[in-house]
Amino acid sequence: MENQRNIDSTDKNIIYDIKDLNLWYGNDQALKNINFKIQENDVTAIIGPSGCGKSTFIKTLNRMIEIIPSVKIEGEILYRGTNIFDKSVGVEELRTRVGMVFQKPNPFPKSIFENVVYGPKIHGIRDKKLLMEIAETSLKSAALWHEVKDRLNDNAYGLSGGQQQRLCIARCLAIQPDVLLMDEPTSALDPIATTRIEELIEELKSSYTIAIVTHSMHQAGRISDKTAFFLSGEVVEIGDTPTIFSNPRDKRTEDYITGRFG
């Protein structure tokens, strides 16, 4: 195999550098000694069986996990060189740089337009024309514009599940983030809607760094550059996706990928 596991030695910038990350829910340890880096404009897939900590991990990257009161975190996550747990880092500011798309499409019960401009509005943009521009750009980037441009004032819940998820992606893009975190974004969608989201991720990766949790190994294989395999709160293996899938180093990775468990 000519493909070396050389995730540290590239020209790309390091966006996330996770160092000795440990996380507990009360007394249960959910993440154990996580160490790896996420590089700019990569799609990093996080795979593993249910309960392996992959969702917990991705929610730690924008500190959404801290909404759960019993969570205790040790270690560092450097985002562009700054430890996100540092007291000087505002969690609100971090989340304007790191957007998140959830498992279940979660638009607000507002109009399509109001959904997209929610972020810009709460962060102080009042100019109607500018908001309209942001809405159009974001919806175009999320490949939804042509389907909704004539009904921007309709309630977002009139859209199909797949459209709602793309609306949520547009809402995320409207705050002009640097990183997109996606927590199983297609698990509630049908195959056609899933394909559209996957195509969208393909387009978005040139402008954004993406981390995606997925249940489907095929999805990870199709869309990601790097894959991290989680098991019982540990990273068993991380590397270039083709290598992980064709020539895994660890027996457990191989077992999971070939469908022997999980």
Add this chain to the structure above:
Amino acid sequence: MKIINDSNNTEGIYDRKALQKRIRNRVFYDKLANIVFLLSTLFALLVLTILITRIWRQGIGWLSIDFLKGNLSIFPEKAGIYGIIIGSVRLMSVVGPVTILLGVSTAIYLEEYAGKGKIQSFISTTISNLAGVPSVIFGLLGLTVFARLLNLGSSILAGGLTMSLLVLPIVVVASREAIRAVPSFLRDASYAMGASKWTTIRTVILPVALPGILTGSILALSRAIGETAPLVVLGVPTLILAVPTSIMDDFSALPIQIYYWTLDTVLTPEYANLAAATIIVLLVILFLMNSIAIIIRNKFQKRY
């Protein structure tokens, strides 16, 4: 009953004949239960009908534009309740804002800000208990604190504040339930966009919870508009000839006037008719308020 015509079939674990009998019994008890529950429902309806017919007969003849627009008088033919209606309306203009502001703020604090620890559950229990305190006690509280200590006398302000305390738990409980019913994925969506807690409450949670909050608030107000005991304890006067113009004025309210007129029927029998006419006015206001609550609930109910 001939549903299945093979009752001679005794194979399997069931004795088919016995089973048919048991089913027939159950169907009978089902019908019986239906009738019992229907009668229970009709009982409440019957009481309400009797009450309304009685009041209607006594009062409708006395209800006129002059009665609504006139001032109080000791002569039944001349008496009107304009000042009383204004008193009730002004009372509500104090109770409404005070109750909704305090009640919704309390609900927001308890649901969104307070931790889920012992203090929170202590406050919750206290508020629930407050809802069970008899209204006379609230009257005494109002008398001690607002009327005497703050020297507000038996003014609209004193009455309104007392009434607010009385119905506050209703608003708190209804608002808390409305806020709790807002799905957490909407909160998550807002927080993940970098919104602060207050921004999320203002832009996502309150708009979604609004129908529930408004319904609870209107029900609380309709309780307040019909409540008598606290005002009696506060010493709200029986005969006010001047129409109140500010919230510092003395006043009388609809339920109070009904109460005093009913008391005085021994002296002047026609007072009973006046009381009945006033009850009709009060009931119409109550029905209107409850209808508004229902309309709001149906209109603003959002799907997510």
